[in-house]
Amino acid sequence: MKIQDTLRSAEQELEIIDKIRIYLCGVTVYDDSHIGHARTIIVFDVLRRYLENKGASVQFIQNFTDVDDKIINKAKTENSTANQISARYIENYFRDFDSLNVKRATAYPKATEHITEIQEFIKKLIASNVAYVSQNGVYFSVAKFPEYGKLSKKNIDELQSGVRIEVDENKQDPLDFALWKFSNEEPTWDSPWGKGRPGWHIECSAMSIKYLGESFEIHGGGRDLIFPHHENEIAQSESFTTKQFAKIWMHVGMVTINGEKMSKSLGNIKTINHVLQNWGANIIRLFCLSGHYSKPIDYTEELLRENLVKWRQIEMCYYELIHSKLGNVEETIDVERWSNDFDSALESDLNTHLALTAFFTLVKETNRLAAEGKLGTDTNKIKAEMERMMDILGLKIPEITLKEKERIDEMIYSREKLRHEKKFQEADRIRDKLNDMNIELIDHKGRTIWVRKERINAESNF
RNA sequence: GGUACUCUGGCAGAACGGUUAUGCGUGGGCCUGCAAAGCCUAUACAAGGGGGUUCGACUCCCUCGGGUACCUCCA
Missing domain, CATH: 3.40.50.620 (HUPs)
Incomplete structure (x- = not known):
């Protein structure tokens, strides 16, 4: 490299x-x-x-x-x-x-x-x-x-x-x-x-x-x-x-804060502890890797938010893969291509921004197939590659226990029943309850999946 | 003042001497009981200013200007 x-x-x-x-x-x-x-x-x-x-x-x-x-x-x-x-x-x-x-x-x-x-x-x-x-x-x-x-x-x-x-x-x-x-x-x-x-x-x-x-x-x-x-x-x-x-x-390169040098005298030092509380590790890592390492990067709320949106897409993609049922493949993703693009970006002076572009293409393609109900037998291959990239980038989706999963599935089942009975208020109450647990429900055609969203404190201040 | 790096569409940010980067945002749509998310689609012909080289420059050269860093505290 x-x-x-x-x-x-x-x-x-x-x-x-x-x-x-x-x-x-x-x-x-x-x-x-x-x-x-x-x-x-x-x-x-x-x-x-x-x-x-x-x-x-x-x-x-x-x-x-x-x-x-x-x-x-x-x-x-x-x-x-x-x-x-x-x-x-x-x-x-x-x-x-x-x-x-x-x-x-x-x-x-x-x-x-x-x-x-x-x-x-x-x-x-x-x-x-x-x-x-x-x-x-x-x-x-x-x-x-x-x-x-x-x-x-x-x-x-x-x-x-x-x-x-x-x-x-x-x-x-x-x-x-x-x-x-x-x-x-x-x-x-x-x-x-x-x-x-x-x-x-x-x-x-x-x-x-x-x-x-x-x-x-x-x-x-x-x-x-x-x-x-x-x-x-x-x-x-x-x-x-x-x-x-x-x-x-x-x-x-250096990190500036809203275009200014970070310094004690300006009082604009952003400690890791502080930004972790607000944004969490994944978004900070995405932010730090969003430009070429040799160039300066500016710390702004806007950029952090952009990376929050991206992180949500990654979570979405991950859970689409987790939930997808093995079925016939109507359309495949050229996993090798994005994998090669990812690697060659890093081989070229650790161009993490370009590597992220390849990574997000894989994410978007996966989300597209999921939205169209076309995720099939190659799910494992996509998931393995996605996990490899995430491992290199140091991104991590929090683990979820089997017990939690069972509880979520039960709640979804109850909600489905209520929806069938057109008791939407009660159904929405279950959805709200899950939301409080940072579980978001996605109603696809004919099936509901859940996504465990990382809690981002800054999000509630928007 | 000196040295190094840098200047691309509203924002972020690549490649490449001649093709739409891409993402975020924004407009419209699909899905949904509603929503959210997601997806689809549309949208910016952008290159700090001025010269030059070239058939052709965002890409090479010169010059002017802006930014950042360093010049014994600094990741």
């Missing part, structure tokens, strides 16, 4: 081989995750699910940054410890992303649990003379890495003249970045250079190399990480190994 590589500004072939190694820069655990995190992580979740569907074994590593100024500051204001803060937000992370139906990564390494690896890494960089110890920490010397700027397409001279923060006297060059920061404020670790804590970028280099090796297939994250985070990772890692680091750099 083809993936756009930020480093080369061109699509690169990703061979779907037995083992594919992916490192995704995760979150700094100082606050609840928001819809922007969700988009990046859902995009990678779909990539991973697709590769696995094609038979690859994916080693998927996603870190937690659990040592950072923001965590320490939050701990101070709450009179708590950095550990308590990060533990709390890691817990929330899993609450949110499990609810979003994101598959768990192979491992979630934490910076604080890899201090040894980080220090070994720094030792070697110092020994190779690309890093130096100064008054307040250990720094990487950007001048020693001639290719610095190759990922973000920045020119070192321009960066230097554009430095806008006060120059740190302890650095040899304003562009140098910290590998280790000296500090006496907890959390700290002893090191050969002095007590302190790791800088931000070093953990990802140390941990990705530990878990995935010196070179691996894909390294990714949000677009905003290109500079300085990923640029610095390349400088450190390639100085360390003298090998090409990631083969493909994949970056996901």
Whole structure:
């Protein structure tokens, strides 16, 4: 499959081989995750699910940054410890992303649990003379890495003249970045250079190399990480190994809110917890996949609603397939065609929008046949393909128990009887009751089927 | 200011040097006791502005303009 590589500004072939190694820069655990995190992580979740569907074994590593100024500051204001803060937000992370139906990564390494690896890494960089110890920490010397700027397409001279923060006297060059920061404020670790804590970028280099090796297939994250985070990772890692680091750099576009940047100062952060309450996982996933991952996407009520309509069509289709009785096929659906379209869309730089188009064509075709009473013996084939696509997209129809089914069938039977007797008011009362249970009845010609609708809280606010 | 990405019909969003993308929305219809959902059907000849290359450009080039991101907090 083809993936756009930020480093080369061109699509690169990703061979779907037995083992594919992916490192995704995760979150700094100082606050609840928001819809922007969700988009990046859902995009990678779909990539991973697709590769696995094609038979690859994916080693998927996603870190937690659990040592950072923001965590320490939050701990101070709450009179708590950095550990308590990060533990709390890691817990929330899993609450949110499990609810979003994101598959768990192979491992979630934490910076604080890899201090040894980080220090070994720094030792070697110092020994190779690309890093130096100064008054307040250990720094990487950007001048020693001639290719610095190759990922973000920045020119070192321009960066230097554009430095806008006060120059740190302890650095040899304003562009140098910290590998280790000296500090006496907890959390700290002893090191050969002095007590302190790791800088931000070093953990990802140390941990990705530990878990995935010196070179691996894909390294990714949000677009905003290109500079300085990923640029610095390349400088450190390639100085360390003298090998090409990631083969493909994949970056996901930002989420804006009604056209504006999401930021604390604007007060427009949409936490995952919040949007889940209103819209549920399936609609959020459809929303996040509705545009190409590399482009920005705007979070608006209108778009969410559009995806709600689509989700209802999917539910409808699913239950049509569940309820359809095996009979003669008068007309078939070209399942292979939509299946191939779906796959080739994803093969082409993970074009989820186009893949969704193929998926919805299958849904629409199925609904059409159902409406015409022509669903027949190939129902299982359609259902299997639909489930495959839904699995890759990470969409999930909630399970329904046998007991619930029996109860629904009984109620439908009673309603049918009342309808035959033309007691429509009483019949409608049963229908209303089912509606309260989120069961919608569909009266087709001569038969009634039911659809278990996911409750979407936002819907009642329209 | 610099760099990168981007600009398609009311909205979302693709492909492609020359054919209707598609979806949502909207109008009409079918089904139904009614409704909802679904289905059918109709509807937008759209490409930020201006140049150029070409027999022909939404697609390539130039230029002007808008947007988003980044320029050591950021998914």
